[in-house]
Amino acid sequence: MIQTIGLQKSFGDNHVLRGVDLHIERGQIVAIIGPSGSGKSTFLRSLIGLERIDGGTIRIEGEALAEDGRYPKERVCRQVCRGMGMVFQHFNLFPHMSVRGNLTAAPLAAKKLTKDEADAKCADLLARVGLSDKIDAMPSSLSGGQKQRVAIARALMMDPDILLFDEPTSALDPELTGEVLAVMKDLTGTGITMVIVTHEMAFAREVADRVIFMDGGVVAVDGRPEEVFDDPKNERLKAFLRAL
Amino acid sequence: MFENLASIFSILMQGIGYTLTVFAVTIVLSIPLGLLLTFASRSRIAPLRWITRAYVFVIRGTPLMLQLFFVYFGLPFLPVVGPYLKLGRLAAANIAFVLNYAAYFCEIFRGGLLSIDPGQYEAAKVLGFGRFRTMIQIILPQMIKVALPSVANETITLVKDTALVSVIGLSDLMELSKKLVNSMVDVTPYIIAAGIYLVLIFALTKLFEKLEKKAAY
Ligand SMILES: Nc1ncnc2c1ncn2[C@@H]1O[C@H](COP(=O)(O)OP(=O)(O)O)[C@@H](O)[C@H]1O
Ligand SMILES: [Mg+2]
Numbered sequence: 001m002i003q004t005i006g007l008q009k010s011f012g013d014n015h016v017l018r019g020v021d022l023h024i025e026r027g028q029i030v031a032i033i034g035p036s037g038s039g040k041s042t043f044l045r046s047l048i049g050l051e052r053i054d055g056g057t058i059r060i061e062g063e064a065l066a067e068d069g070r071y072p073k074e075r076v077c078r079q080v081c082r083g084m085g086m087v088f089q090h091f092n093l094f095p096h097m098s099v100r101g102n103l104t105a106a107p108l109a110a111k112k113l114t115k116d117e118a119d120a121k122c123a124d125l126l127a128r129v130g131l132s133d134k135i136d137a138m139p140s141s142l143s144g145g146q147k148q149r150v151a152i153a154r155a156l157m158m159d160p161d162i163l164l165f166d167e168p169t170s171a172l173d174p175e176l177t178g179e180v181l182a183v184m185k186d187l188t189g190t191g192i193t194m195v196i197v198t199h200e201m202a203f204a205r206e207v208a209d210r211v212i213f214m215d216g217g218v219v220a221v222d223g224r225p226e227e228v229f230d231d232p233k234n235e236r237l238k239a240f241l242r243a244l
Numbered sequence: 245m246f247e248n249l250a251s252i253f254s255i256l257m258q259g260i261g262y263t264l265t266v267f268a269v270t271i272v273l274s275i276p277l278g279l280l281l282t283f284a285s286r287s288r289i290a291p292l293r294w295i296t297r298a299y300v301f302v303i304r305g306t307p308l309m310l311q312l313f314f315v316y317f318g319l320p321f322l323p324v325v326g327p328y329l330k331l332g333r334l335a336a337a338n339i340a341f342v343l344n345y346a347a348y349f350c351e352i353f354r355g356g357l358l359s360i361d362p363g364q365y366e367a368a369k370v371l372g373f374g375r376f377r378t379m380i381q382i383i384l385p386q387m388i389k390v391a392l393p394s395v396a397n398e399t400i401t402l403v404k405d406t407a408l409v410s411v412i413g414l415s416d417l418m419e420l421s422k423k424l425v426n427s428m429v430d431v432t433p434y435i436i437a438a439g440i441y442l443v444l445i446f447a448l449t450k451l452f453e454k455l456e457k458k459a460a461y
Contacts, residue, residue: 048370082372092367096385096461105381106371138461158371 001026001061002047002162002193008055008069009042016042017053018217024195026161029188031204031225032197034214035240040197043214044164047195048084049077060084061161085155089167091147093139093154099126100135103154112158125153129183145176149183156187163187165196201244205229213237252424252433256440259420262334266406266416270341271399277342278349285354296350303347308340309408315340316412337409341402348398356391357383389459396452403444417441 002024009017016039024030032040045051047058047065055069063080064072071077094102103125104118113121126132129149139147148168155163168184169177181203188194188207198204204211204225211228213221213236221234232238285296303311316336319329331339360383368378410419417437424433 050366050369078372078374081370084370086366086370088363088367090361090363092361092363094364094367094382096389106373109377109381110372140461154371 001059002195003059004043004047004056006056007043007046007053007058009039009046009051009053016217017046017056019056020214020217020219022212022219022222024193026193027191029194029207029209030196030212031208031210032195032212032214033199033201033204033240034212034220038214039217040214041166044086044166044195044197048086048164049081050086082158083161084164085158085160085162086164086166087148087151087155087168089171091139091144091151091171093147093151095139097139098135099131099137099139099142099150102139102150103157106154107157110158118157121157122153125156126150128156128186129153130179143176144172145179148172148180152180152183152187160192162193162195165194165198167197167199169198169200199244201229201241213240215240249432249436252428252436255424256417256420256433256437259415259417260440262337262409262414262416263403263406263418265334266337266341266409266414267402269338270345270402270406273342274345275349275395277346279353281346281350282353282357285350286357300347300350303344304351308344308405309411311344312337312340312408312412315343333409333412333414336412337414341405341409345398345402349395352391352394352398353387355394356387359390360386389461392452392456392459396448396456399452400445400448403441403448 002022004020004022007017007020008015020039020043032044034040042051046053047060049065052071053066053069057067058065060080061083065077065080072080094105097105100119100122103122104113104115107113107118107121108115123132123135126135129152131146131149131153134142134146134150139150142150152168165184169180172180177200181200184194184196185203185207196204196208206225208225211221211223211225212219213228213234215236221228221232221237228237229241232241281296281300284292285300287293287296316331316333319331320326322329364382364386365378368382373382406416407418409416410422413419417440421433421437425431
C-alpha cells in the first residue's frame with residue numbers, strides 16, 4: 001500500500017508537486033498519464049526516495065518515508081523502500097557487468113541470496129522475460145527492448161511488492177515496445193503493485209485497474225480506465241487525449 | 245668505441261635506480277592519494293571540499309621544480325618545525341612528486357566520476373546498494389575505464405618529469421648523463437639516456453594498451 005498526503009516539491013522556484021494525494025492499494029495496477037512536465041516522474045521518484053519532497057507525507061505499507069516533509073535517517077529510508085523496485089526510461093543497466101552480473105549483484109550484496117540461489121533465480125527470471133540465451137551477454141550488445149527486459153528482471157530479483165515504471169517504453173523504437181509491454185502485462189496478477197507512468201494509452205486501458213491523470217502537479221482525474229478514456233469529464237484531460 | 249659505449253651505459257645505469265625509485269614511489273602512492281582527494285573533493289563536509297580544491301589549485305598552479313625546491317631547501321627554514329624537516333634528497337624528491345602527482349590524479353578521477361550517468365547511482369540506490377558498495381561495485385569500475393587513457397598519459401609524463409630531481413642534486417639518469425657529457429665533451433651520453441627513457445616509455449605504453457583492452461566492455 002502506498003499513501004501520499006499533500007506532496008509538495010519545488011525545484012528552485014518551479015513548483016512541481018502541488019499537493020498530491022493518492023492511496024494505492026496492494027496489488028493494484030495504476031497507470032499515471034498526463035502532459036510532459038506535469039510532475040509524473042517527480043512523483044514516482046519521490047515514492048522511492050530518489051527525490052526529497054519539501055512537504056507532505058509518504059507512507060509505504062504503513063511506514064513513513066516522509067512525515068510532513070521530514071525524513072528519518074537514511075538507514076530508515078532504505079528500510080522503508082526495501083520492498084520497492086523501479087524500472088527507468090533509460091534502463092540504467094550496469095554497463096560493466098554481464099546480464100547475470102546485473103541481476104545477481106544486488107541480492108548478493110544484500111546477502112539476500114547465496115551465489116547458487118542467485119544464479120538459479122537469475123536463470124528463472126531471464127526465462128520469464130524471454131532472454132535465457134543472453135545470460136552472459138554484456139548490456140552493450142542488447143537491443144533497447146532486451147535491455148529493458150533485463151532491467152525488469154533485475155528489479156524482480158529483489159522480490160519487490162511494489163514496482164514503479166517511469167515511461168519504460170519511451171526510449172524504445174516503436175517495434176520494440178511490444179516485447180516490453182508483454183513482459184509487464186505478464187507481471188500483472190502476480191500480486192505485485194505496479195505504478196506505471198506511460199504514454200501507451202492502449203496498454204493503460206488494457207492492464208490498469210486505475211488511471212490517474214496528473215496535471216499541473218496534482219491528481220486531476222482518478223478513475224477506472226473506461227471512465228477516464230471513454231467518458232472524460234475533465235476539460236484538460238479531454239484536450240490531452242485529443243492531442244494524442 | 246664499443247668499450248666506450250658500454251662504460252657510458254654502465255655509468256648511466258647507476259642513475260636509473262633513482263629514476264625508477266622516484267617513478268615507482270610516485271605511482272604507488274599518488275594514485276591512492278589522488279583517489280582519496282577525489283572523494284574528499286566530493287565530500288558532504290564542505291570544508292573538506294574547499295581544502296581539496298585549494299590544494300589542487302596550488303599544486304597545479306605552481307611549477308613542480310618550485311615544489312621540489314620548497315620541500316628540499318625550503319622546509320628547513322620554516323619556523324619551529326623547520327629543523328625537523330631536513331630531508332634527504334631522495335625523500336624530498338619522493339614527497340614532492342607524490343604530492344604533485346596526487347593533485348593531477350585527483351583531477352583525472354574527478355573528471356572520470358563526472359562522466360558517469362547519474363542513472364547509475366539511481367539504479368544502485370533503488371536496488372538497495374549502500375553508498376560504499378555503490379562506489380566500489382558500480383561507480384569505480386566505470387570511472388577507471390574512463391580515466392585509464394589519462395592515467396596512462398600522466399604516467400608517461402612522470403617518467404620524463406623524474407629528470408627534474410637532478411635540480412636538487414640527485415644523481416639520476418639525467419644528472420649522470422649531463423656530467424658525462426661535460427667530462428667527455430661528447431654528446432653520446434645524452435643519446436644513450438634518451439634511448440633508455442624511450443625504452444621505459446615504450447614498455448609503459450604497451451602495458452597501458454593491455455590494461456585498456458582489459459577494461460573495455
Ligand atoms: N532534477 C531537476 N531539477 C530541476 N528541475 C527539475 C528536475 N526534475 C524535474 N524538474 C522539472 O520539474 C517539472 C516536472 O518534471 P517531471 O516530473 O519530470 O515531469 P513529467 O515526468 O510529468 O514529464 C519539469 O518542469 C522539470 O523541468
Ligand atoms: Mg517524466
